[in-house]
Amino acid sequence: MLTIGKLAASTGVKVPTIRYYEQIELLPEADRSAGNQRLYGQSTLDRLAFIRHARDLGFTLDAIRDLLSLSDQPNHSCAAVDVIARKQLSEVESRILRLTTLKIELERMLIQCSGGRIADCRVIEVLGDHSLCVSSDHCHPKAEATL
Amino acid sequence: MLTIGKLAASTGVKVPTIRYYEQIELLPEADRSAGNQRLYGQSTLDRLAFIRHARDLGFTLDAIRDLLSLSDQPNHSCAAVDVIARKQLSEVESRILRLTTLKIELERMLIQCSGGRIADCRVIEVLGDHSLCVSSDHCHPKAEATL
DNA sequence: TCTTGAACCTCTAGTTGCTAGAGACATTAG
DNA sequence: CTAATGTCTCTAGCAACTAGAGGTTCAAGA
Numbered sequence: 147m148l149t150i151g152k153l154a155a156s157t158g159v160k161v162p163t164i165r166y167y168e169q170i171e172l173l174p175e176a177d178r179s180a181g182n183q184r185l186y187g188q189s190t191l192d193r194l195a196f197i198r199h200a201r202d203l204g205f206t207l208d209a210i211r212d213l214l215s216l217s218d219q220p221n222h223s224c225a226a227v228d229v230i231a232r233k234q235l236s237e238v239e240s241r242i243l244r245l246t247t248l249k250i251e252l253e254r255m256l257i258q259c260s261g262g263r264i265a266d267c268r269v270i271e272v273l274g275d276h277s278l279c280v281s282s283d284h285c286h287p288k289a290e291a292t293l
Numbered sequence: 294m295l296t297i298g299k300l301a302a303s304t305g306v307k308v309p310t311i312r313y314y315e316q317i318e319l320l321p322e323a324d325r326s327a328g329n330q331r332l333y334g335q336s337t338l339d340r341l342a343f344i345r346h347a348r349d350l351g352f353t354l355d356a357i358r359d360l361l362s363l364s365d366q367p368n369h370s371c372a373a374v375d376v377i378a379r380k381q382l383s384e385v386e387s388r389i390l391r392l393t394t395l396k397i398e399l400e401r402m403l404i405q406c407s408g409g410r411i412a413d414c415r416v417i418e419v420l421g422d423h424s425l426c427v428s429s430d431h432c433h434p435k436a437e438a439t440l
Numbered sequence: 441t442c443t444t445g446a447a448c449c450t451c452t453a454g455t456t457g458c459t460a461g462a463g464a465c466a467t468t469a470g
Numbered sequence: 471c472t473a474a475t476g477t478c479t480c481t482a483g484c485a486a487c488t489a490g491a492g493g494t495t496c497a498a499g500a
Contacts (some may be wrong), residue, residue: 149496161448166309172406181495183448196421203395203420207486213420220412227416228406235399242392252382252483259375269378273350273360274343278458288352296467298476308477311456328466330477354457 147177147185152214157194164194172207172214205234294324295331306339311341319354319361359374375430 154161154261168184173193175182193214200210209230216227258268301308303343315331323331340361347357356377363374373410398419406414 149447160488162488163486164489165449170486181448183495189366193422195423199420201425201486203398204392213417214409217417217421220410220417222411223415224406224409224411224414227411227414228403228408231399231403231406231416235396235403236423238392238396238399242396245351245392249382249389250387251350252378252385256378256382257373258370259378261375262371263367264363264369264371264374267371267374269371269374270360270364274364276338276342276346296476307459309459310457312478319459326466329479330466348457 147187150176150184150186150192153186156191157198159198167197170207172211203234204238204259209234214243234236243266257288294334295338297323297331297333300333300338300341303338304345306341306345314341314344318353319358350381351385352377356381 148156150161150164151169153159154164159167164173165184168175173190176186176190179185196214196217197210200213201207205213212230216224252280255269255272257270264270295303297308297311300306301311311320312331315322320337323333323337326332343361343364344357347352347360351362354364359377360374363369363371390394402416402419411417
């Protein structure tokens, strides 16, 4: 049986995060020692490693919840798993696209910076005047989502 | 003079967001009509357009605050502006890198999915077992930040 | 056995950048 | 004049944690 600290050390998930995962019921309520401290066995360790890995891949906690409940049904088709993973992939792809647009715009701004006074600074100028963008009217879609 | 709704329409920033920006003092307190409604002139419109544009490029509100206060000092050197923009660029670049790693991993997982039962699903298997990653021990750094 | 210090407990509140909703007042078109 | 739309303030919520206060438990050394 592992204490929460050992579990944290062996999964790379921080202690308060583990407690948080329990609170939102992503992890089951832990067994307790005589002194009320949480104790974990192999199954929670596996579950947490799964969560950690999926988080690293950018899955939301909601998606992970779905993946976990699917993984408890070994005889079902894995089509639903595929759907979740493909959705994640396409989100990652669209973020890469958007970020690449931003990168180009930022580079362009920086190259044109005179290095002189702020009054002549292209960075400030471009930020203040949308029409100076690469593609005039809808140059950047809007940078919102996570990752 | 513009009402908040017109300002929102002409900048593409939503009404509650404008009020929020005022609340966090990114925008100055607006003048009010006889009936206590906010009224805006050109200078706030410009400022808000600047903010919107910078947000679209992924700058944080804190960075924007700095940029705005710099842009009020036209005779200073634009070195500080350059630093902020370069920092933003390097953040964007590192996010692209990380996302590209994730994309490769997700694609690899998906290609190997047999389309059969969950028990045989590579997606679930890879998520559960870190050692199945491309680069065995530290395959993905950790996906945390925004954008 | 006692003691010290690390690790653990619960609880609340903060982070970022908004968004949603309730309930009331203002403005404007017909 | 009335109805519809717009605006006001206020509070609470979102994701996914993180930080801190104030207290308890455990393990190792003297």
